[in-house]
Amino acid sequence: MCGIVGFSSRSTSAVRPLVSGLSRLEYRGYDSAGVALESTAGVRVFKQTGKVAELDKLLKRELPEEERAKYTLGIAHTRWATHGLPTVANAHPHLADGGRLALVHNGIIENYAALRDGLERRGVEFVSQTDTEVLAHLVAAFDRGDFLAAVCEALKRVEGTYGIAAISARHPGEMVVARKGSPLVIGIGEKDTVVASDVSAIVAYTRQVIYLKDGDVAMVTPDGVDIHSLDNSPVSREVQEVDWDIGAIEKGGYDHFMLKEIFEQPDALANTIRGRLDPGGGTAILSGLNLSPRELAAVRRLVIVGCGTSLHAGMVGKCLFESLADVPASPEQAAEFRYSNPIVGPDDWVIALSQSGETADTLAAVRESIRKGALVSALCNVVGSTIAREAGRGVYLHAGPEISVASTKAFTAQVTALLMTALKLGRTRRLSREAGDRLVREITGLPDLVRRVLAQSEAIARIAEKYASASDMFFIGRGILYPVALEGALKVKEVAYVHAEGYQAAELKHGPIALLSEKTPVVALLADIPGKEKTLGNVQECRARNAPVIAVATEGDETAAATDAMVVPKTCPELAPIVSAVALQLFAYHVARLRGCEIDQPRNLAKSVTVE
Numbered sequence: 305m306c307g308i309v310g311f312s313s314r315s316t317s318a319v320r321p322l323v324s325g326l327s328r329l330e331y332r333g334y335d336s337a338g339v340a341l342e343s344t345a346g347v348r349v350f351k352q353t354g355k356v357a358e359l360d361k362l363l364k365r366e367l368p369e370e371e372r373a374k375y376t377l378g379i380a381h382t383r384w385a386t387h388g389l390p391t392v393a394n395a396h397p398h399l400a401d402g403g404r405l406a407l408v409h410n411g412i413i414e415n416y417a418a419l420r421d422g423l424e425r426r427g428v429e430f431v432s433q434t435d436t437e438v439l440a441h442l443v444a445a446f447d448r449g450d451f452l453a454a455v456c457e458a459l460k461r462v463e464g465t466y467g468i469a470a471i472s473a474r475h476p477g478e479m480v481v482a483r484k485g486s487p488l489v490i491g492i493g494e495k496d497t498v499v500a501s502d503v504s505a506i507v508a509y510t511r512q513v514i515y516l517k518d519g520d521v522a523m524v525t526p527d528g529v530d531i532h533s534l535d536n537s538p539v540s541r542e543v544q545e546v547d548w549d550i551g552a553i554e555k556g557g558y559d560h561f562m563l564k565e566i567f568e569q570p571d572a573l574a575n576t577i578r579g580r581l582d583p584g585g586g587t588a589i590l591s592g593l594n595l596s597p598r599e600l601a602a603v604r605r606l607v608i609v610g611c612g613t614s615l616h617a618g619m620v621g622k623c624l625f626e627s628l629a630d631v632p633a634s635p636e637q638a639a640e641f642r643y644s645n646p647i648v649g650p651d652d653w654v655i656a657l658s659q660s661g662e663t664a665d666t667l668a669a670v671r672e673s674i675r676k677g678a679l680v681s682a683l684c685n686v687v688g689s690t691i692a693r694e695a696g697r698g699v700y701l702h703a704g705p706e707i708s709v710a711s712t713k714a715f716t717a718q719v720t721a722l723l724m725t726a727l728k729l730g731r732t733r734r735l736s737r738e739a740g741d742r743l744v745r746e747i748t749g750l751p752d753l754v755r756r757v758l759a760q761s762e763a764i765a766r767i768a769e770k771y772a773s774a775s776d777m778f779f780i781g782r783g784i785l786y787p788v789a790l791e792g793a794l795k796v797k798e799v800a801y802v803h804a805e806g807y808q809a810a811e812l813k814h815g816p817i818a819l820l821s822e823k824t825p826v827v828a829l830l831a832d833i834p835g836k837e838k839t840l841g842n843v844q845e846c847r848a849r850n851a852p853v854i855a856v857a858t859e860g861d862e863t864a865a866a867t868d869a870m871v872v873p874k875t876c877p878e879l880a881p882i883v884s885a886v887a888l889q890l891f892a893y894h895v896a897r898l899r900g901c902e903i904d905q906p907r908n909l910a911k912s913v914t915v916e
């Protein structure tokens with residue numbers, strides 16, 4: 305949530321790297337953007353509301369090419385508003401010390417009101433409504449000649465979360481960065497050093513990176529990086545190599561990242577599965593879980609925490625754990641879990657699901673579960689992310705970078721990883737080797753099944769055309785397909801701005817059916833799972849109210865009762881959620897495209913929500 309870029313070089317102008325870095329981070333927030341550039345003459349700031357392209361236009365107007373070379377140090381930010389409207393005044397960087405100090409910030413300063421009061425009493429005037437401006441003035445107030453020490457002193461007084469980067473005309477050539485609860489990565493190039501809240505803004509320059517840890521404060525100069533703790537003692541952090549390159553975060557000929565990521569799913573899932581199935585033993589090898597069969601056998605209950613799409617994957621996980629391993633499982637919205645004084649302890653296995661590994665509520669749930677002594681694992685996509693590190697054990701999805709704000713390949717990879725986890729847990733209990741083997745074979749064939757759904761893209765686009773103008777839609781499913789109904793509705797809301805509701809198929813008649821008419825399409829999940837016949841009955845109820853029904857049905861089994869059908873290949877119930885979800889992703893994509901929506905960056909959303 306919000307993106308930070310910093311650039312420090314001996315000879316290269318920082319302007320272009322900062323702007324292109326921001327464009328790569330735009331998925332983190334995109335309501336306003338800004339840069340601060342330092343030269344011997346001082347700090348200059350450019351801010352604009354709207355997307356990074358608007359900032360770029362402003363820079364083109366106000367900073368001619370010939371002037372750019374002198375700015376070799378700068379910081380930049382793309383914002384997702386928390387405190388204050390998306391205005392130029394509230395956009396980052398924020399200034400202090402009479403415009404000499406500039407600071408960008410991700411996260412939330414919880415005690416900002418008290419800090420602001422104190423600063424105002426000392427005569428500081430604020431120009432924005434943000435919590436960040438408080439931080440800028442606080443750093444300036446502690447600046448007695450040592451920039452890093454000033455940042456440390458300021459941060460010691462701050463409650464909340466931050467990833468920050470700051471520059472000051474009083475300290476030419478220096479950039480200080482720090483993190484607590486909001487990611488920050490430093491890329492070590494041959495000539496340049498790049499700082500960003502996400503490696504995707506760094507890989508264009510270098511794949512050698514340092515992931516800062518909470519409590520780290522670093523001085524970045526063209527000569528290198530010095531990392532300290534908040535009490536200003538030196539710490540050392542290892543340089544790691546990013547294992548993917550720039551191609552992974554470019555559109556590669558697709559119109560949108562969302563479509564590219566939908567189409568990447570066969571490969572993404574092959575990567576999630578690779579090396580993790582044991583056909584001889586009929587089980588999964590998930591060494592990152594680091595759990596012995598004895599520990600697995602001792603698990604009495606599973607709690608799966610996540611938000612948004614990850615929560616929906618967790619709901620599918622519940623069905624898988626209960627049916628394959630006979631272990632009760634409860635999916636919990638991570639924020640609710642955290643504030644409900646959750647009853648978890650040593651017999652419980654808490655699995656945190658997060659594509660980004662940075663979602664604040666999910667992280668808080670992980671911390672609370674660790675405090676309560678539960679066994680905690682994380683299923684994350686982003687390697688080295690905070691949730692993955694704090695959980696200490698888990699399964700990386702290896703789905704590759706997901707740029708589109710609406711999550712697609714991470715969802716199917718999460719469900720696949722959960723299925724393998726359930727298989728492994730099941731094999732410590734009642735699941736026979738034969739049953740395990742059957743699943744191993746099914747999972748091995750998953751990438752091909754998904755390919756067959758993708759081949760339906762044009763057919764799904766034609767169905768989308770019929771319904772793209774609807775202003776309300778319903779998605780129904782039961783059992784393991786109920787969470788897919790929720791996810792299908794979420795996708796349509798997120799990218800197409802259509803009001804959509806996901807319902808348990810039988811629940812529709814307990815109220816929502818009052819809303820059905822010929823104007824409310826109902827998408828019915830009818831892949832082959834136990835209970836399908838009952839859902840067919842619910843379809844009839846919808847048809848009897850004149851609602852058009854779009855079935856997501858198994859090949860050769862398209863129900864005559866439906867108005868239209870999206871066809872998915874025949875598979876076992878455990879994989880039905882994945883093939884059905886892919887069809888719904890395509891449907892949402894095409895509806896959004898036909899409605900002319902901003903597909904990759906829908907209004908008001910951010911990919912990684914690092915505030916509670």
Ligand code: G6P
Nearest residue numbers: 612613614658659660663711910
């Ligand atoms: C945001 C995104 C969603 C995502 C959710 C959880 O709301 O817009 O697409 O599902 O966060 O994110 P995570 O990274 O924890 O999976």
